[in-house]
Amino acid sequence: MNLLCISNGHGEDIIAVRVLKELRRFPNAPSILALPIVGEGGAYQKAGISIVGPTQTMPSGGFIYMDARQVIRDVQGGLVALTWEQIKTVRAWGKTGGKILAVGDLVPLLMAWASGVEYAFIGTAKSEYYVRNEAGRLPNRPWLEGRRSIYLPWERWLMRRRHCRGVFVRDQITADYLQRCRVKASYPGNPMMDGLDADTDKLTRITAAFPPAEAVLTLALMPGSRAPEAFDNWQRLLLALDSVAQVFPDRQVRILGAIAPALNLAVLKDALIDAQWQPETGSMVTFCRHNCRLVITTDAFAECLHLADAALATAGTATEQAVGLGKPVFTVPGVGPQFTDAFAEAQARLLGPSVTVVADPTTLGQALVHCLQDRDRLQHIAENGRTRMGQAGAGRTIATALIHSFSPEQPIPPRDAL
Numbered sequence: 001m002n003l004l005c006i007s008n009g010h011g012e013d014i015i016a017v018r019v020l021k022e023l024r025r026f027p028n029a030p031s032i033l034a035l036p037i038v039g040e041g042g043a044y045q046k047a048g049i050s051i052v053g054p055t056q057t058m059p060s061g062g063f064i065y066m067d068a069r070q071v072i073r074d075v076q077g078g079l080v081a082l083t084w085e086q087i088k089t090v091r092a093w094g095k096t097g098g099k100i101l102a103v104g105d106l107v108p109l110l111m112a113w114a115s116g117v118e119y120a121f122i123g124t125a126k127s128e129y130y131v132r133n134e135a136g137r138l139p140n141r142p143w144l145e146g147r148r149s150i151y152l153p154w155e156r157w158l159m160r161r162r163h164c165r166g167v168f169v170r171d172q173i174t175a176d177y178l179q180r181c182r183v184k185a186s187y188p189g190n191p192m193m194d195g196l197d198a199d200t201d202k203l204t205r206i207t208a209a210f211p212p213a214e215a216v217l218t219l220a221l222m223p224g225s226r227a228p229e230a231f232d233n234w235q236r237l238l239l240a241l242d243s244v245a246q247v248f249p250d251r252q253v254r255i256l257g258a259i260a261p262a263l264n265l266a267v268l269k270d271a272l273i274d275a276q277w278q279p280e281t282g283s284m285v286t287f288c289r290h291n292c293r294l295v296i297t298t299d300a301f302a303e304c305l306h307l308a309d310a311a312l313a314t315a316g317t318a319t320e321q322a323v324g325l326g327k328p329v330f331t332v333p334g335v336g337p338q339f340t341d342a343f344a345e346a347q348a349r350l351l352g353p354s355v356t357v358v359a360d361p362t363t364l365g366q367a368l369v370h371c372l373q374d375r376d377r378l379q380h381i382a383e384n385g386r387t388r389m390g391q392a393g394a395g396r397t398i399a400t401a402l403i404h405s406f407s408p409e410q411p412i413p414p415r416d417a418l
Contacts, residue, residue, distance in 0.1 A: 001030040001407050002098035004052070006037060006090065006108040010225065011192075011317040012124050013043040016103040018191040019122070020049060022399035030099070030406075037086050037108065042262070053089030090115050099165075099406045106155055113158050120166035120402055121159060122191075126150045128173045129350050129388065138349060149177045159183045165405035168398050171388055188401065189394030192317060193324045196392065198306040206256065206303055209284045209295045213252035217372075219244070220308035220322065221294070223268075224315040225260035229338060231267050233314035236332045236361045238275045240312055243365030245290040256304035257296040258318065265296065310368060314339040319347060323354040324389030326382035328371050332361045351388055354381045 003023070007016045013036050020032050033052045034044040040055045093100070094115030102108035105125035112119035131146035132138055149156065151174075159167045160183055167185040169175050178185035210216075221241075223233040244253060259268065265285065273279070277287040277294065285296040297304065301318070305311070311322040311329045316338065322329050329351075333344035341359075348355045356371065358364045371377060 002096065003030040003032050003101060003406075004090070004093050004098055005032065005034045005049075005101045005103065006111055007034070007103040008036075008038045008107050009104055009124075010039055010043070012104040012108075013039070013041055014317065015122065015124055015191045016101070017043045017047045017049065018194045018395035019101070019103075019398045019402075021047060022395045023402065026399070026403055035086060035089060037083070037111075052093075053086050087111065087114070093117075101402065106152075106158075109155065109158050113161060113163070116163070118163045118165050118406060120168070120405060121164065122168045122398065123151070123174075123185075124170060126174070127170050127350055128177050129171065129352065130346060131349075132173070133352065134173065149181050149183075150174065151178060151181075151183075156181050156183050159185070166398075166401055168401070171390070186401070187390075188397035189390035189392070190320075190324065191395045191398065192321055193389055193392045194395045196302045196305065196321060196325065198303045199300070202300045202303045203307065205284070206295060206297065206300060206307060209282060209286055210252070210254050210293055215251040216254060217244075217248055217251045218254040218256065218308050220304045220311040220313075220327070221255050221257045222311060222313040222315045222318045222322070223259070223263075224313075224318070224339060225262065226338065227263055227267075229334070229336065230260070230263055230314075231271065232334055233332075233339060234268055234271055235275075236334055237312055237314065238271065238277075240330075240332055240358070240361035240364040241289075241292060241294075242275075243362050244368060245292050245365070247365040247369050249291060251291065253292040254307075255292055255294040256300075256307060257294055258301045258304040259296055259298050261298045263298075265298070268296065309372065312364065316343075316347070319355065320351065320389060323351045323385045326385040327354070328356070328378065328381050329354060330356050330358055330364055330367060330371075332358050332364065352384050353377070354384050354388070 005016050005020060007013050023029055032049055034041060034049050035053045036055055041051050044051055090111045094117050098117060100112040100115055100117060100119040102112040102119055103122045109121050128150050131141050131150055167183055168188055169185050170190055172187045175185045175187040221237055223237055224230040272287045277289040280286040280288055287294045305322050305325050308327055311327050313319045313329050313331050319329050331344050333339055333341045344357045348357050356367055358367055
């Protein structure tokens with residue numbers, strides 16, 4: 001079997017890779033190619049998955065839905081020509097008789113349908129939690145939004161086509177509403193939660209960077225992965241840290257900077273120095289200010305989350321993963337193009353009580369105090385994370401379903417055999 005994976009975003013690429021890695025573990029695994037229609041597909045390249053068709057990073061970074069001006073910038077940057085070439089790539093793939101896995105939203109789903117071959121869809125962009133929760137509709141939502149399902153009628157139509165061999169959504173409430181609309185959707189868990197096990201050696205290395213203390217507060221700092229926006233985010237998060245130091249004067253505040261490897265650390269270090277943080281010598285990049293000690297790491301994201309009592313974030317996927325691990329997250333929106341007020345508000349609807357949006361970073365410390373002092377709230381946050389993000393193992397579950405749907409004659413070996 002030959003499989004083409006179409007995805008439209010950095011987070012979507014990561015989710016796709018987690019499923020594709022599981023597929024490659026099967027006997028007679030499919031031959032896999034990828035078509036990232038937003039960005040250049042770094043996650044695929046890192047995983048050794050070949051890319052077919054043209055790729056290009058647009059000025060918006062893929063967040064054109066956040067601001068109409070971003071659409072204009074992307075069109076000027078060659079979006080129309082790029083999309084047409086990608087459509088031709090998919091049509092050519094359709095003539096080979098291969099299968100397609102679409103990951104993201106309507107765009108890759110539509111491309112998969114237009115190919116004329118069998119396809120499956122992993123819906124990452126939509127959730128009923130944007131408009132309702134288990135208790136009913138959220139207040140102040142437009143009355144037409146998600147009346148029957150958060151997925152629009154034409155999206156549901158594409159999911160009901162004969163050639164659509166599987167629909168996998170990001171939470172159970174979304175699957176339930178789609179099933180009411182005659183879409184055979186399933187909730188296998190969320191692949192975002194795969195691969196978040198902590199490495200003991202990395203945990204030891206991080207904790208060794210801090211001197212012993214009786215009273216400790218540990219925070220993960222997540223500015224996002226896209227430059228230059230992440231650097232602006234970093235500035236706001238540093239302001240928030242000053243407010244944290246003020247309200248926790250008797251604690252050693254341990255800050256774990258979980259930084260994407262692609263970001264230029266020199267820019268982050270310069271910002272710290274400008275904000276009066278003092279560099280320290282040691283085996284890790286370390287800065288100190290007041291009662292705070294900040295360690296920067298580019299290879300221990302999961303470990304930072306596991307160690308943290310809470311997270312301060314201006315990120316998309318990373319915020320969702322922190323929520324899934326039961327952590328309270330405090331977000332500080334900025335000018336974008338991704339982490340704007342609108343994005344932060346929508347993310348808070350998606351993730352519920354686990355996320356607190358703080359408009360003014362200088363007030364974040366007080367919001368953190370109120371949260372950490374409320375044990376019932378912290379328990380609710382932990383339970384909410386499990387409900388909305390699920391447990392690890394979804395990549396394997398989806399891969400198994402794809403093998404069964406696309407190649408029903410192939411036996412599925414036991415989990416332990418893979």
